[in-house]
Amino acid sequence: MVQDAAFLGTWPECPPDIADLFRRGAEIVLDPRPEWVETLHAASLSGERMRPIAEDPVLAAAVKQANLANIRHWAASNVRRPGRRVPANLDLDVLAVARDLVRRGLDESALDAYRTGHSVAWRRWMEICFELTSDAGLLRDLLDISALSISTFVEDTVSAVSERMQGERAELTRGAHAERRAVVTLLLEGAPIRRSRAEAQLGYRLTGPHTAAIVWSASTSVPDQLEAAAELLVRASGAAHRLTVVAGATAQWLWLPVDTSPDTDRLGAGLAAYPEVRIAVGRPGSGIDGFRRSHLDAVTTQRMLTRLASQHRAARYEDVHLAALLTVDPAQAEEFVSDTLGGLLNADAEIRETVATYLGEQCSSTRTAERLFTHRNTVLRRLARADDLLPRPLADNVTAVAAALEVARWRG
Numbered sequence: 001m002v003q004d005a006a007f008l009g010t011w012p013e014c015p016p017d018i019a020d021l022f023r024r025g026a027e028i029v030l031d032p033r034p035e036w037v038e039t040l041h042a043a044s045l046s047g048e049r050m051r052p053i054a055e056d057p058v059l060a061a062a063v064k065q066a067n068l069a070n071i072r073h074w075a076a077s078n079v080r081r082p083g084r085r086v087p088a089n090l091d092l093d094v095l096a097v098a099r100d101l102v103r104r105g106l107d108e109s110a111l112d113a114y115r116t117g118h119s120v121a122w123r124r125w126m127e128i129c130f131e132l133t134s135d136a137g138l139l140r141d142l143l144d145i146s147a148l149s150i151s152t153f154v155e156d157t158v159s160a161v162s163e164r165m166q167g168e169r170a171e172l173t174r175g176a177h178a179e180r181r182a183v184v185t186l187l188l189e190g191a192p193i194r195r196s197r198a199e200a201q202l203g204y205r206l207t208g209p210h211t212a213a214i215v216w217s218a219s220t221s222v223p224d225q226l227e228a229a230a231e232l233l234v235r236a237s238g239a240a241h242r243l244t245v246v247a248g249a250t251a252q253w254l255w256l257p258v259d260t261s262p263d264t265d266r267l268g269a270g271l272a273a274y275p276e277v278r279i280a281v282g283r284p285g286s287g288i289d290g291f292r293r294s295h296l297d298a299v300t301t302q303r304m305l306t307r308l309a310s311q312h313r314a315a316r317y318e319d320v321h322l323a324a325l326l327t328v329d330p331a332q333a334e335e336f337v338s339d340t341l342g343g344l345l346n347a348d349a350e351i352r353e354t355v356a357t358y359l360g361e362q363c364s365s366t367r368t369a370e371r372l373f374t375h376r377n378t379v380l381r382r383l384a385r386a387d388d389l390l391p392r393p394l395a396d397n398v399t400a401v402a403a404a405l406e407v408a409r410w411r412g
Helices: 002-007 016-029 034-044 049-054 057-080 094-103 108-132 134-172 175-188 193-202 223-237 266-275 287-307 317-325 330-346 347-361 366-374 376-388 398-412
Strands: 209-217 242-250 251-256 276-279 314-316
Touching: 002 193, 016 057, 016 108, 016 134, 034 057, 034 175, 049 057, 049 108, 049 193, 057 094, 057 108, 057 134, 057 242, 094 134, 094 242, 108 134, 175 193, 175 242, 175 287, 209 223, 209 287, 223 251, 223 266, 223 276, 251 287, 266 276, 266 314, 276 287, 287 314, 287 317, 314 317, 317 398, 330 347, 330 376, 330 398, 347 366, 347 376, 347 398
Parallel strands: 276 314
Antiparallel strands: 209 251, 209 276, 242 251
């Protein structure tokens, strides 16, 4: 049997007719259907033990990239050498996951994502196999070798990543960087640590003002862009220095000793030079409580931008607070926006902008015209057009329309 051969340290031979089927199936896997990929991602991030990863946009994106990297690695290997043992995948995307998990204080149980993804991949592979042949004998042999190939590849990759995590953990227990991260973790968790001791270890005063930010990217290949964007944030904030904690291969946590949030228009313009990077900024706070709360605000902002697939490159908590509350459940938020705005949702941008400005100016058409640098009659015509598109007249549903437009402004 195939399983016995693997146990004895040998690998079963793949006959030419089975190898041909294997190659053809692997070529299909190299270009997976989007809906199947989404199912794989959803499964790999499900379960209580995966919640810390699923709720962290950076970690969730890294796991998704690793999923695709693993699929393509296995498929490409079987296109070249069908049915042969596939070596563990140690591509950059997979190793980045190992670094990020350790830097967030997570252990090897997080690698359950690989095993959960295995079951989804196996179901899809069986569908492909049944499409390739109706010969019962060929199909049995193909599935037999396939089961060994996929399970062995997953376990080999999990073992390799686990070993890398152990090495990364040993590395992080040494040096100032690890010390900073440990102290910040204690502060964020509200642990009883003396302020003077924390300040000495961080090289950063915890009295006075703080504005926290998260600088991150979905790509593992832009460490220089992360650092440049962090410096851009410092300049835009007018801060003299910053506290930086490396939260992963693709994220930095920052604290700036300033009591005002940076201008997001200026940040967005500056980020044009770093197209892979985004910035989420928390509300300014004071003292240790402000240090903690401002960071949690930045986390909320980051999660909302990711949840809505927003095109905004930089955002502040005070700007997204309402939208963040309204979109905790994305499906319900989508339904609310669609039901409330009706045809206005897909109307010309100038009509939506006019309505939003009109509501922001407390329903004053005169002030709206001044804000938009247009004639009052133009504003009135656009508002009349909006009334035609809305399911209910604007005057009867002001609060809901304003909230729906706010969500629509931030979503992708």
